[in-house]
Amino acid sequence: MYMDRTLLIVKPDATARNLIGHIINRLEKARFRIVEMRLVHLTEKEARKFYAVHEGKPFLEGLVAFMSSGTAVPMVLEKDNAVADLRTLVGATDPAKADCGTIRFEIGQNIERNSVHASDSDENAKKEIAFFFG
Ligand code: CMP
Numbered sequence: 182m183y184m185d186r187t188l189l190i191v192k193p194d195a196t197a198r199n200l201i202g203h204i205i206n207r208l209e210k211a212r213f214r215i216v217e218m219r220l221v222h223l224t225e226k227e228a229r230k231f232y233a234v235h236e237g238k239p240f241l242e243g244l245v246a247f248m249s250s251g252t253a254v255p256m257v258l259e260k261d262n263a264v265a266d267l268r269t270l271v272g273a274t275d276p277a278k279a280d281c282g283t284i285r286f287e288i289g290q291n292i293e294r295n296s297v298h299a300s301d302s303d304e305n306a307k308k309e310i311a312f313f314f315g
Pocket of ligand 1: 240292294295
């Protein structure tokens, strides 16, 4: 049976604080199944390519520097309604505005160092999964 898939990235602020296992635990408790996962250290070029949709935004340079500053962990997650359910679990982009109980509320440091990335649509999930896993 086909299940919806989405992409999550554990960002360098979270890997630096040894929170990979914690995040995986949150995902598994919420019944996401990890179907692919890698440790990566993105180059600036790769980070810029991944976030190409934000070209021209004032925060892009900082974001590229941050995302290429350390280890990140992209993973493909499977679940019914995966994209929307993961966005709910992850919370708002700005941890200060994220709902209580969300991953970003719990461990995000600021709007840039917000611990995790989650695809925002089925279409982008497909593209982002292909970016890391071909
Ligand atoms: P993410 O879900 O990975 O999508 C784009 C990222 O850009 C976002 O999480 C934040 O890390 C970052 N971002 C978005 N808006 C801002 C902002 N106003 N200032 C700094 N970083 C931002």
